[in-house]
Structures are given as structure tokens and as C-alpha cells.
Amino acid sequence: MNLFILTGAGVSAExxxxxxxxxxxxxxxxYNPIRLATPEAFAHDPALVHDFYxxxxxxxxxxxxxxxxxxxxxxxAELARRGGAFTLVTQNxxxxxxRAGSKNVIHMHGxxxxxxxxxxxxxxxxxxxxxVDSRCGCGGALRPHVVWFGETPLDTDEIYEALAAAEIxxxxxxxxxxxxxxxxxxxxxxxxxxxxxxxxxxxxNAEEFDDRRYGAASEIVPSWVEEILAR
Numbered sequence: 001m002n003l004f005i006l007t008g009a010g011v012s013a014e015x016x017x018x019x020x021x022x023x024x025x026x027x028x029x030x031y032n033p034i035r036l037a038t039p040e041a042f043a044h045d046p047a048l049v050h051d052f053y054x055x056x057x058x059x060x061x062x063x064x065x066x067x068x069x070x071x072x073x074x075x076x077a078e079l080a081r082r083g084g085a086f087t088l089v090t091q092n093x094x095x096x097x098x099r100a101g102s103k104n105v106i107h108m109h110g111x112x113x114x115x116x117x118x119x120x121x122x123x124x125x126x127x128x129x130x131x132v133d134s135r136c137g138c139g140g141a142l143r144p145h146v147v148w149f150g151e152t153p154l155d156t157d158e159i160y161e162a163l164a165a166a167e168i169x170x171x172x173x174x175x176x177x178x179x180x181x182x183x184x185x186x187x188x189x190x191x192x193x194x195x196x197x198x199x200x201x202x203x204x205n206a207e208e209f210d211d212r213r214y215g216a217a218s219e220i221v222p223s224w225v226e227e228i229l230a231r
Contacts, residue, residue: 010173
């Protein structure tokens with residue numbers, strides 16, 4: 001079995017990390033992404049951008065993986081033992097999949113616990129606050145290693161190769177509104193792959209999926225994993 005899993009903010013919501021879109025206190029309802037998550041915003045007011053991501057970084061360090069993260073790590077390990085293949089692509093910039101034990105994780109939108117030089121592009125681990133005085137060895141300013149609006153997602157060639165090879169495509173906790181990730185289901189369907197959505201509520205492209213299950217990620221993901229492993 002070859003699985004391609006796409007995860008979004010909904011898989012980490014029960015770990016206390018906010019979602020960006022959707023009902024309730026979604027981040028982009030409370031904050032203006034144009035002022036906080038664009039290269040132009042960083043150039044105009046780097047202190048404000050750093051303050052926003054410093055707060056999120058501290059929240060992430062204090063968070064823990066939930067049952068959904070743990071179940072996906074178990075699925076990856078068991079499929080590997082059985083000779084299967086598993087690719088986990090996440091839109092999330094947290095490291096909760098890795099902390100739960102997942103190995104083959106692609107962060108298409110970057111990683112909050114890393115910093116990148118705005119000049120030379122070097123990436124380093126970062127668990128401390130960043131400021132306008134944070135500098136790379138080359139002298140360039142350090143910025144969060146995250147993909148902002150207007151920037152290109154990371155590792156797209158590797159992602160599409162894995163998607164083309166997969167037998168089953170599964171989207172977990174995604175809004176279905178952010179491209180290119182929202183287009184993965186259509187690409188999978190074009191190849192005749194079975195597609196499954198696991199979400200708190202129907203996504204913006206829910207009609208594209210063959211199998212749709214709704215509820216808290218910590219409940220429906222472990223249940224789905226058990227079904228897969230029982231095959």
C-alpha cells in the first residue's frame with residue numbers, strides 16, 4: 001500500500017495551535033495576514049512580524065502531539081514494516097508530527113522552529129525569539145523559515161512525484177482553500193486514485209473526495225488508521 005497524507009491546521013488544533021481559516025477564532029479572522037505574513041510586511045515592519053511569530057513559536061514549544069499525530073506515526077511505522085510506502089506532506093509549520101514519531105515529513109510551508117537568512121538563504125534551527133537584530137553569519141537579517149503569501153511552497157517537485165506514485169490520497173484537517181495543496185485531490189483523482197477527507201467539517205472541496213469522515217481529529221484519525229491497518 002502506498003499512501004499520500006496531506007495535513008493542515010486541523011490536525012494540530014487539539015494540541016492548542018490555532019487554525020488559520022474556518023469557524024471561531026481562526027488566526028486570519030483575528031489578524032491581517034497582509035501585515036504579518038508577506039515579504040512586504042517583513043520589509044515594512046520586521047519587528048511586528050517577529051513579534052507575531054515569536055508568540056507562535058513559544059506556543060508551539062509548549063504544545064504536545066495529540067492522538068491524531070500519534071496515530072499517523074504508528075501508521076507510517078507499520079506500513080514500513082509491511083513493505084508499504086507513506087508520504088506525509090503538511091501545510092503546518094509546527095513539528096508535532098516529528099515529535100509524535102513521524103519520519104518522512106515534508107513541510108511545504110516551512111518550519112516555525114527554523115530561521116532563514118533573507119540574504120543568503122541559509123536555514124538554521126531556531127527555538128528562541130527573533131528580532132530585527134538577529135543576523136546570519138553573512139550579515140543578512142534572519143526571518144522565520146515559513147512560506148508567506150506570494151512565496152512558492154517548498155519541495156513541490158518531490159511532493160508531486162510522491163502524489164503520482166500513491167494509491168490513496170488522504171487530506172486531514174485542511175480547509176481546501178489554499179493552493180497548490182487544495183489541488184492535490186483533483187490531481188489524485190485524475191490518476192484514478194481513491195481520495196479520503198478526514199476533517200472537523202466539510203472542506204471547500206469536499207465533493208472531490210470518495211470517502212468523507214467528520215469529527216475531532218483525535219477521534220476520527222486513529223479510527224481510520226485502525227481500519228487501514230486491519231486490511
